[in-house]
Amino acid sequence: MEWVSRVLTTQVLPFGLLVLILFGFGISPDLQVRGSEDRSVLEQVAPGLFWLAVLFSALLAIGRSFAIEAVDGNLDALRLAGLEPAGIFLGKGAATLVELFVLELIVGVGAFLFYGSPLANPLLLITTVVLATVGIAAAGTLYAALAAGLRVRDTLVPLLLLPVLAPVLLAATLATEAALFGPASDGWPWLYALGAFAILYVGAGILAFGSLLEES
Amino acid sequence: MGWEYVIPGYLVVFGTLAVYATAVLRRGRSLSKQLPEEKRRFLAPEAGTTDLEK
Amino acid sequence: MTTTGVDTNVSTVPAHTGSRGSRALGAICLVLIAALLIFALWVTPPEVSQRDAVRLFYIHVPSAIVSFYIAFTITLIGSILYLAKQSVFWDLMAGASAEIGVVFLGFTLVTGMLWGRPTWGTYWQWDPRLTSTAVSFVLYLGYLAVRRLDMDPALRSRRAAILGIVSFANLIIVRYSVSWWRSLHQGTTLDPVDTQMDGVMLFTFFLGTITMILVFFWLLIHRFRVAWLEHQLAEVGLEAAIQERRSEGNASDASSDGKTR
Numbered sequence: 001m002e003w004v005s006r007v008l009t010t011q012v013l014p015f016g017l018l019v020l021i022l023f024g025f026g027i028s029p030d031l032q033v034r035g036s037e038d039r040s041v042l043e044q045v046a047p048g049l050f051w052l053a054v055l056f057s058a059l060l061a062i063g064r065s066f067a068i069e070a071v072d073g074n075l076d077a078l079r080l081a082g083l084e085p086a087g088i089f090l091g092k093g094a095a096t097l098v099e100l101f102v103l104e105l106i107v108g109v110g111a112f113l114f115y116g117s118p119l120a121n122p123l124l125l126i127t128t129v130v131l132a133t134v135g136i137a138a139a140g141t142l143y144a145a146l147a148a149g150l151r152v153r154d155t156l157v158p159l160l161l162l163p164v165l166a167p168v169l170l171a172a173t174l175a176t177e178a179a180l181f182g183p184a185s186d187g188w189p190w191l192y193a194l195g196a197f198a199i200l201y202v203g204a205g206i207l208a209f210g211s212l213l214e215e216s
Numbered sequence: 217m218g219w220e221y222v223i224p225g226y227l228v229v230f231g232t233l234a235v236y237a238t239a240v241l242r243r244g245r246s247l248s249k250q251l252p253e254e255k256r257r258f259l260a261p262e263a264g265t266t267d268l269e270k
Numbered sequence: 271m272t273t274t275g276v277d278t279n280v281s282t283v284p285a286h287t288g289s290r291g292s293r294a295l296g297a298i299c300l301v302l303i304a305a306l307l308i309f310a311l312w313v314t315p316p317e318v319s320q321r322d323a324v325r326l327f328y329i330h331v332p333s334a335i336v337s338f339y340i341a342f343t344i345t346l347i348g349s350i351l352y353l354a355k356q357s358v359f360w361d362l363m364a365g366a367s368a369e370i371g372v373v374f375l376g377f378t379l380v381t382g383m384l385w386g387r388p389t390w391g392t393y394w395q396w397d398p399r400l401t402s403t404a405v406s407f408v409l410y411l412g413y414l415a416v417r418r419l420d421m422d423p424a425l426r427s428r429r430a431a432i433l434g435i436v437s438f439a440n441l442i443i444v445r446y447s448v449s450w451w452r453s454l455h456q457g458t459t460l461d462p463v464d465t466q467m468d469g470v471m472l473f474t475f476f477l478g479t480i481t482m483i484l485v486f487f488w489l490l491i492h493r494f495r496v497a498w499l500e501h502q503l504a505e506v507g508l509e510a511a512i513q514e515r516r517s518e519g520n521a522s523d524a525s526s527d528g529k530t531r
Binding site for chain 3: 218219221222224225226228229230232233236237240241243244245247248249250251253254255256257258
């Protein structure tokens, strides 16, 4: 299973980097922000672009994680082995979480390289990334299960998941902006939002996974 | 000022309501016809005294 | 053969989704709509700064109220009750309510954008209500998509129910986070609710709200009944298919008597 996710990472990671690069094509690096510290637009919006790249890449990773299991019938095997659904949820969620952290590390380094932003508050950044990712992994695992086994899974999961993650995108971007540029105090309130979201979705996953896994 | 937005707005809203309502009602008719009476409603209206046939 | 004597004037179940109750409600709705149109488009004066554009407000906010506070709340309750009791009634009610809720969200968006054009100068301004409405719209489109998936009905209803509950939580999250976000940017954005309203305008606003609420329930009654009919039809189809299988099985059993299996 670990080996398999490394295979995934070699598809998902390049995608994430590609998105970052494409953003640079879409938003010219030479565009200047009027009146603001001689900083390009691209640099200013780097936080948002980073999280967008992560979100889109996460969709790939999350979609794949249930595809493989479904093919192998591992899910049924796990259930028959008497594993609690909540445990399965946490397990799959944790696996996704690790994948996302790796993704974010690479994409994050890429973002700093391509967009050239400063880093004022590293601790805030790390906390933001951790909290946001837990939320993304939890919600993603839950919604992937909801769409598991369906032919339309690949279009359904993005449709379901993106509106759900919009607030995460919002909070994470604002917190990251504060972590990179501005006063840290601008960012910490949004961490409460991220934390609440993460708790909500971990809880929801634990509660709902049993129902979702049952095949009628 | 603004009437050129108000009118389309009201037309869209009430027009859509009319279209949607019509669509629902017509679908109701067509489906009802395909089903025997006792299956048509969640709560069938109180019948008079009829023999219970089963 | 019934020997019911006098009571053979029993009300037969009609071949449509109407009933005395829904007819009455429908009549009331028509009256209210007429009244609303008269008040909103004629009786009320143009507002000070927005002029006539304010007239959209009398359906913009009521539509939002109906979808967020009524439609999706019913979906939430229905989803919970379905999971608790496996009741088909609540499953269908949740779905019907969500569909109409999405329609009213559409109204909220359209009227909001049309209101915005003369007032703000643009069709879109990232104000809290419009933005969270847009996200919620897609959110519940996803819910409706799941309800139409081609899969085992019981399983589908269960997944839809879970989604109905989680989506409501998302609704709240989106509203709060967007409001918080936009409150940080005190631009020249004019929130519709800030308009000075008095007398006739306030009355018309309430009239609009009551009208939309009743129209919602009228639509809900019919949409639920249609959903029930669809459900029954599916069951009938299923029963017929099972019967066919059985009779085929019997036929082949009969013809293969004596042959070893």
